[in-house]
Amino acid sequence: MSTAADPPTEADPERVASALSAAEFVRIHPRPTGDAVAAAGVLARALDTRGVPFQVRATRAEAVPDGDGTALALGWTAPNATGIAPEARPVSAVAAAVVDAFGAEPDPLVGLAGVVAAGTVPGDGGSGSLLEEAQRRGVVNRRPGVAVPTADLADGLAHSTLFWAPYSGDPDATGTLLADLGVDTAVGETAEAERAGVDEDAHRRLASAVALDSTADAPDRAVSAVERALRPYETPTGPFATLGGHADVLSALARERPGLGVALALGADVADAALSTWRGHAERVHEALGDPTTGRYDGAFVARVEASPAAAPALVTAARLVRDFASPESVALVVSDDAAAAAGDGAVNVTAALRAGVEATATDGTDAAAGDTAESSDDSVDVFGDDRVGEARFAGGDVQAFIGAFREALR
Structure with missing residues (x-):
């Protein structure tokens, strides 16, 4: 039978960690958002290191489905579960704080991808320690340019939903843009050169073009909205080319195939299927x-x-x-x-x-x-x-x- 839950209040990491530490089985129910799905991955990985059995299932229900063990709602407040609702901080940043209190190390890439999916710049929203850990491990490396998940920049720019520009949804138009700016379309083939500072000017030109094109005749909020797509963090050990691209894919999966999003957040080798879903989602967005x-x-x-x-x-x-x-x-x-x-x-x-x-x-x-x-x-x-x-x-x-x-x- 279902265990009694804490009343729905603003999540305190120590309180949530205490509930998880005492649990024999944890049922994690993220809302289908990139931030909440990433938070589920951060917490589930930590539970796995502690040998605590868990189940993750995204839900739209107003209450978590009944079941054994300790129920945890991520990205929403459930009347019958301990919850981490979206507040001032991204849910994934709070989840990382719970893992710290739990005595484990949160996965910085998954956590930061959730932070970006929440609309926050890495390092902000209480994610500073995640960014520091990612930099310490060498799993992120900042460079000029635009955040995309793919090695093919034309493909990545056309299908991105981190910004909206005249060429969004059109790979031919993004290819022309890159050619006009003198930017190599295959970012993966030039990664070492970029780290050596060889093509930085071209990628700065690209970032400037995207920033200008997406904010021209746009509301003031566009300036801050496009920021998370600029000056990306490369993720050489991650499943995608950049942190922002990872976040974009997670958000698409959460909407289209949340089960696949959970698998990605848990570390499964599903990058190809994830990218296919992301492309399809973006095509429908830009077509609409x-x-x-x-x-x-x-x-x-x-x-x-x-x-x-x-x-x-x-x-x-x-x-x-x-x-x-x-x-x-x-x-x-x-x-x-x-x-x-x-x-x-x-x-x-x-x-x-x-x-x-x-x-x-x-x-x-x-x-x-x-x-x-x-x-x-x-x-x-x-x-x-x-x-x-x-x-x-x-x-x-x-x-x-x-x-x-x-x-x-x-x-």
């Missing part, structure tokens, strides 16, 4: 944003897009990109005929607003419900998320009514 119909309202910027039901997971990433690089308002809504996603700054609850939109389009008069695991496709799951980021799916209906109810709920 290729020709949106936009409208600005008081408090919200809305992008109407054409997207198939299979592309629904991509709308969350699309909403984040619109918020960071296009929206003059604090909240961005991306909506198709049967799905929507919203991203904001936390001042208002975008998930509650999405729920209001779903209820306005419901044909049977029932309330929106949540309660699915991240690996299933239960049609009863209509709304999922938190104050800052949320997603909704609905079986058609009046999209204008959805938008109107969403806007009204923001007031």
Whole structure:
């Protein structure tokens, strides 16, 4: 039977470590975000070194599924589990502090990938000790340029969701950009030269071009948003070319295939499958944003897009990109005929607003419900998320009514 849980409060690393130290079996339930999935990897690896059995399963449920052992919710507050909810620090940074208190050493690469996935620059958000440890071990090396997961820069730039520029989604256009800037497209073949300072100027030109192209005519927040894509940390022993690229892949997996994201965070050799999923996710994101119909309202910027039901997971990433690089308002809504996603700054609850939109389009008069695991496709799951980021799916209906109810709920 399930053990009693701590009340949902802001996570204290010592308290969480104490609960884990006394556990005979730990069930870890991260929300499907790159940050939470990375945190699950950090904690599970530490439990493994201590010989504590564990299970990791991403979930969208409002409470953790029942089961034996100690339940741990990552990236959300569950009423029946010890939890590490997103607060001022990334969940992965708090998880690393728990591992420290646990008497083990957190994996710095996985932890830092989670930090970047949370939208934070390595070293910030309480991740300074992780960065110091990574540098001490020699598993990160900072260089000029742009963070991508692949050795092929044209491929990496085209599929990146760390920024949004005119050439996003177009490998031919990114190849032309690189040629114009005199940058080798295969970063892996020139890594030693870059470390020797041979091609640094070209990569600085690339970083400058991406920064300028993604912030031109963009809101002020774009300047800070693009920062995590610039001056990347190479990861010579990691599964991907850079730390930021690792984070980008984790975030895509969390949305599309969270089970594969968990496997990656646990250290499984799944880089090829992960990159394939990342590319597909990015293609759907950039295709959806290729020709949106936009409208600005008081408090919200809305992008109407054409997207198939299979592309629904991509709308969350699309909403984040619109918020960071296009929206003059604090909240961005991306909506198709049967799905929507919203991203904001936390001042208002975008998930509650999405729920209001779903209820306005419901044909049977029932309330929106949540309660699915991240690996299933239960049609009863209509709304999922938190104050800052949320997603909704609905079986058609009046999209204008959805938008109107969403806007009204923001007031």
